[in-house]
Amino acid sequence: RNQNGIVVAQEHQNVYKCTVPIAMTDVADLETCSMLRKIEIGEALELLEPSSEGSERRMFRACKDGAEGWITIAGNQGNVYLKPVTKHYICREASPVHSGLGAECGVLHVLMPGEAFMAFEDPKEVSGGEQ
Numbered sequence: 001r002n003q004n005g006i007v008v009a010q011e012h013q014n015v016y017k018c019t020v021p022i023a024m025t026d027v028a029d030l031e032t033c034s035m036l037r038k039i040e041i042g043e044a045l046e047l048l049e050p051s052s053e054g055s056e057r058r059m060f061r062a063c064k065d066g067a068e069g070w071i072t073i074a075g076n077q078g079n080v081y082l083k084p085v086t087k088h089y090i091c092r093e094a095s096p097v098h099s100g101l102g103a104e105c106g107v108l109h110v111l112m113p114g115e116a117f118m119a120f121e122d123p124k125e126v127s128g129g130e131q
Contacts (some may be wrong), residue, residue: 008095014047014117015088016060016073022081024069026055036069037062044116045071045082046090063090063116091115 002008018039025033039045039062048068049059056073060082073082091111098105111117 002093002095006093009089009091009111009117010091011119012046012088012090014084015063015085015090016045016047017085018043018045018081020079020081022071023061024060024067024071026058026069028070030057033070035078037067039071039081042090044085046116061114063114066114077115085118086118088116089119091117120128 002059018041021041022039023035024037024039025035027033044063044119046047046063047058050059057070058073059068060071061068071082074080091113092112096107097109097111099108100106
């Protein structure tokens with residue numbers, strides 16, 4: 001939460017990371033789909049659709065640009081394209097990343113809504129400084 005009590009990032013259990021480049025498509029059916037864009041290694045994705053019986057294709061939102069589409073999690077030859085990750089947060093509001101723990105420390109980067117990041121520690125409350 002920021003100093004106004006607004007939630008700026010939420011921890012998500014449904015964040016996946018791309019391990020092998022793969023296509024994001026407009027529909028689940030591989031026979032009729034069209035590629036929307038390529039998902040790159042390391043890219044974070046938010047799972048939108050719950051598990052379907054026997055299906056390894058799910059609906060995701062790319063944290064990088066908000067694109068939504070269908071992606072194969074694992075192929076029938078054993079290739080794993082996406083892996084679930086822990087301790088990932090998704091920004092809901094623009095939020096500065098400071099160089100130190102205090103709010104008065106310099107801003108290194110501003111996370112924008114939809115961006116995902118990994119936390120190495122639990123959140124800490126700080127006071128002082130402006131956003």
